[in-house]
Amino acid sequence: MNRETVIAQALDLLDEVGLDAISTRQLARRLDVEQPSLYWHFRNKKELLSAMAETAMAPHATAPLPAPGQDWREWFLDNTRSFRRTLLMRRDGARLHSGSGPGPADLDRIARKMAFLTASGLPEKDAQMAMLAASRFTVGSVLEEQADTDLSTARPANIPTIDHQAAFEAGLALILDGLAHRAEHAQESTRTLPDPDRIN
Template identity: 75%
Template sequence: MNREAVIAEALGLLDEVGLDGVSTRRLAKRLNVEQPSLYWYFRTKKDLLAAMAEAAMEPHATAPLPTPGDDWYDWFADNTRSFRRTLLMRRDGARLHAGSTPTGDLERIRRKMDFLVAAGVLERDAQMAMLAAGRFTVGSVLEEQADTGPGDSADLPVDMPVIDHESAFEAGLALILNGLVHRTEM
């Protein structure tokens, strides 16, 4: 057993039982070890959850960084969609990610920010747009992962349109991007 194996098994447990069902007791049983042996790798459950969140974000964290010739609008949209797809890969992926600190991703975030600034976006606007898009995406995925199915819209007024999660996400993303375009044209 090693740290990576514990994280992989914890993510498997997450996918099976959801975030509320993840416990060190359950994880130890799944690994056929005594619960205290997990403390060799993670001092607290919070440490375990942080490692799980980092591992779950690996597909997005290894996505190609922007290059100088890229269109910033298209890159920003694709980057945000990649973040959404990655959160959706795991049961309760948004809940797991919410509140985590991107300690290993700071250099990548800096490079993304530098790309936006080099493309003509003011640094403060780039920061706020990245933050807004990230929080919007986590919130969107939280709603999507909490959706229990078609019965959810039964209580809505008949004249209120039902919008699927992907369409709602794309509409919100467009509003963020168009606001950023407007700011860069000022």
């Protein structure tokens, strides 16, 4: 038994029973080991959940970074959609992710994404806030979608079914339109600034 095996089995258990029902006792039984054996790899359940969250995000964390000259709008949409798809890959994926923080590799990728956006002409502060807004919007959307899946059988007949993907795309478009508007405004402001060499 190694760390990777423990994480893989823990994620499979997550898919079967959900985040609330996961316990180190269940995981040990699944691995056919004594519960204290898990503490060779993880000091506590919180550390295990953090490792699970990091592994669960691998499909998004290893996605190609933006290329120079790529359309930033297209990339922004693709990046956010990739994040959503990854969260949806695991039961309670959004809840698992929401309590985790970025590691060194994540911070490096975020810095490179930000450098791409600013090189594309976006104001740095606006790009930062748009990335944060898109991330939190996506987590919130998936939280609602995964909760709705669990509660769908109990929904009254007169309550309409929500098209979660359509709602996500509509919200994402609003974030993108807002960022594009701020970028255009910043570029216009730069163009209308007086040339200091021409001021007498």
